[in-house]
Amino acid sequence: MKKKLMVLPLLLALMVAVTACGKEDPYEVLQKADANLAQVESIEMQVKGAVSVKMDPVTVGPIDMTFDVKAKKVDENKTDVAMVLSEFPMLPELSNTAVYYTDGYLYLNLMGEKMKMPLPIESVEETEKEDAEESGFLFTFPKERMKDLKMENGEGGDRIITFNIDMSEEIQAAMEANPEQKEQLEALGGEVTWAPIPFSFTVSKDDQMKAFSMSMAFSMTAEGQKMDMEIPLSFTITKTGEDVSIEFPDFSDYQETSMEEMNQAFGTTDPGQL
Numbered sequence: 001m002k003k004k005l006m007v008l009p010l011l012l013a014l015m016v017a018v019t020a021c022g023k024e025d026p027y028e029v030l031q032k033a034d035a036n037l038a039q040v041e042s043i044e045m046q047v048k049g050a051v052s053v054k055m056d057p058v059t060v061g062p063i064d065m066t067f068d069v070k071a072k073k074v075d076e077n078k079t080d081v082a083m084v085l086s087e088f089p090m091l092p093e094l095s096n097t098a099v100y101y102t103d104g105y106l107y108l109n110l111m112g113e114k115m116k117m118p119l120p121i122e123s124v125e126e127t128e129k130e131d132a133e134e135s136g137f138l139f140t141f142p143k144e145r146m147k148d149l150k151m152e153n154g155e156g157g158d159r160i161i162t163f164n165i166d167m168s169e170e171i172q173a174a175m176e177a178n179p180e181q182k183e184q185l186e187a188l189g190g191e192v193t194w195a196p197i198p199f200s201f202t203v204s205k206d207d208q209m210k211a212f213s214m215s216m217a218f219s220m221t222a223e224g225q226k227m228d229m230e231i232p233l234s235f236t237i238t239k240t241g242e243d244v245s246i247e248f249p250d251f252s253d254y255q256e257t258s259m260e261e262m263n264q265a266f267g268t269t270d271p272g273q274l
Helices: 002-022 026-038 121-135 168-177 179-188 259-266
Strands: 042-055 058-075 078-087 098-102 105-110 113-118 147-153 159-165 191-194 197-203 209-222 225-240
Touching: 026 147, 026 159, 026 197, 026 209, 168 191
Parallel strands: none
Antiparallel strands: 042 058, 042 225, 058 078, 078 098, 098 105, 105 113, 147 159, 159 197, 191 209, 197 209, 209 225
16 A cells, blocks of 8 residues: 555656646747748738727727738749738728739729839838848747737647737837827827737647737727727638739739829828838
8 A cells, every 4th residue: 555655646746747848838839830931932811800999988890801912922033912802891892902012013903093103122021121120920029028828729739829918119109100190199189008919829730820810909098088999800821832823903004103192092101011
């Protein structure tokens, strides 16, 4: 009996050791998947978003929308991109609004208004490089900034990694860097409070990124009126590699336009946001 009692603690200690050795670090799993995604030269994904606004006693939304996005590296000097607003139930006339990039030109089809402007690939690559330096390919935040970081098992060996990050300072800085947004905010005399952003990543058993999502929420008080807004976004990767193909429309009737006119159509003054 005494021998059995002595063996039991040893067995328990062995079980704990084996379990600890086999447990994966969610941060390392995410790093591997992010690094693998960075090597992908062509990708196809579906992006779903929604906007909900609450101003007591009125609530608007959620206003749903779906984008189909494709990017394909043709060669070292050419990358093609297509982004189509495939679903927008609230304003069906905006469906099929599309943005294309190929052969050094950016094309926009907005409710039948067709515009184009030169945008050398060096400009696109520089913007991507700056974004990568700030945040990595997809996420690469320091581990200490990830609150409530955890990983759960999904279907078919997938790993579901979730965490929250307070990005209020970065968002506020980006808003203030946009002259129009800063002017509008100052005109309202409002204060904006950003909630921590919840992230979720789905990684396959072979360390491939399958999907990721986030949700931005903020509260704004201006002239005594409080407004709450929430914008959830989800990205599902449907294809990568050689299977990705892009078919462009006939661009012959797209009219040459200026950066200012294109910005007005997009509602932004930052070319990098195009």
